[in-house]
Amino acid sequence: MSTPPFESAQRPRIWAVSISRLRDLFFDIAGEYVERADLRIVSHGFEDALREIEDAGAGRPDVVIAGGSNGAYLKTRVSAPVVLISPTGFDVMHALARARRDGAKVALVTHGDTPDEVRRFIAAYGIDVTFASYQSAQDAESVVLDLRDRGIDAVVGPGLVTDLAASAGMGAVFLYSRASVRAAFDTALEVAQATRRETIRRQRLDNLLQHLRDGVVALDAQGRVEAMNQRLAGVLGIDAAHAVGRDLLELTPDLAGSLPDADGNTLCTVRGVSYVVHRGPLASTGAAAGTVLTFQESRAVERLDRTLRSRQRVQQFSARYRLDDIVGASDSIERVRALTRRYARSDATVLILGESGTGKEMVAQSMHQLSARRDFAFVAINCGAFPEALLESELFGYEEGAFTGARKGGKAGLIEVAHRGTLFLDEIGEMPLSLQSRLLRVLQEREVVRLGSTEPMRVDIRVVAATHRALTEGIEAGRFRADLYYRLNILSIALPPLRERPADLLPLAVELLLQAAAREPRLAARLPDAAAAEPVLAVLAEPLKRYTWPGNVRELQNVIERIAVELAEVDADAFAQASTEPVLTRDLLQTIAPELAETRTRAKQAALTLRERSRHVEADEIRAALAAHDGDRDAVCAALGISKTTLWRKLNAT
Structure with missing residues (x-):
């Protein structure tokens, strides 16, 4: 039988144990296996052999080979597999034939009961044989002496029995042949290989379990x-x-x-x-x-669930704008950029103040993009765009059956969706009072309870709120909770209106025109960059500064979109001559955007009451003081001699 050779360091350790003439057979065939096994022949038996195996420590054998009672003894006491040498039918017949030459009466002595197939085999050939068996070394001696007394001339058996028979003056024929010993060695190699494979498999499984x-x-x-x-x-x-x-x-x-x-x-x-x-x-x-039992800490399951929910929604709820998308180089805009970068490093709640159309959500998205939460969801909701009941279910979610029409299986609210990300609450001043108290608990405890549920769920969110209203006036009027205001107003950013950024108007108009041109195939090639767009909008330079822009950037974008539509109808030759003859004339501008006409602008400015002008002047002075004191509200209030409430009321009154 061919057995693949082991590598030197991986050769199986095989110990062949015998105290009788079987040992001589071991030595005879050992050379045949020197390349395939680390072979050791042990000249001890029973207790002495067992002690030597157990004392070997890490060098213990992978497989033990033994025969007769010695093998039976070791098989029940050694942890390693024990291969017993089994004589073949040819071995038995050959040994009996030799024994018949030594005497007329022959006995076959085996360890344990003589197998029935051996008895039937001998009977089939009509051989007169006495059968005997033994269980231990002491028992073997008694069996041999009894056979001698019964007139047996020759004994066939294992090494221990034949040694005893020879000592008793009887003929003795060794039962095992080189072929049977060689077969035991081959079996031992196969067992060792299988044991090694099983050991490696168990080690891999154990390593897997440990990791x-x-x-x-x-x-x-x-x-x-x-x-x-x-x-x-x-x-x-x-x-x-x-x-x-x-x-x-x-x-x-x-x-x-x-x-x-x-x-x-x-x-x-x-x-x-x-x-x-x-x-x-x-x-x-x-x-x-x-059975396999796995134990997973419930808090880890909860964390994994939150992470998966956040990862699944991150593509749907993501921030598009970055800080570089905010156009302008005025001091007020540079101050906004500086505060956005600074606040992005914190997880504290931010309140963004500014008129409608000043870019509050753009600042919130930029802050999210700069924060450590950038890889998770940016969830925005306009608190003034939903009825109270719908806003509650959108924000807090609901369980199945919470109300008529509730989705099967329930629905996660936007607060849950924003887990590990940023929740942007636009127009927070429009939130109903009943929901303000629930939002306050979310901010304080960082827990949310779905509609129809009693179990709070932990959420890790950064909240950014925005409003164009003076929240302090809402507090005085009873429309806004003071405790929620103080919870929101930890960090704040005031966005300047467009009329206070005259130097940014033309660059902003150019950027908006390029964005509009990119969406209009007829303009995309004609206005590839700012250098091409600036001459086209040259006529806008003065009207942009004179107009007060009550709608701020949103209104400016509206005007530029109208201009882009008209410019798309202008032929390519007119754009080629834009440096000498303007594409956009004053007459065309008055038709496209009559609000920018000089008379309308001056009339609107003249229509401002003295009280309104005074408010603008006060707001400008406060913003200047904030810039001078690096946004420190306490220092500004002390310098101007006003309270914080008055400061915010005057800032938001314009």
């Missing part, structure tokens, strides 16, 4: 531990190595009654910590094959 983040234990059909990783052993407070072979519930009585009875999940508490326990079959052949 799992969850606790895992494999049980046999009786509930005894077959394998356990260190993580679970640490959870249960036991030694994993000493747990193997012992009943799990005896090791940890606290688990009795809390483990799942069938395949599935359940919750149990171990040493004060809650775990989700999953039960499954150890093999596909059914429950009798054993």
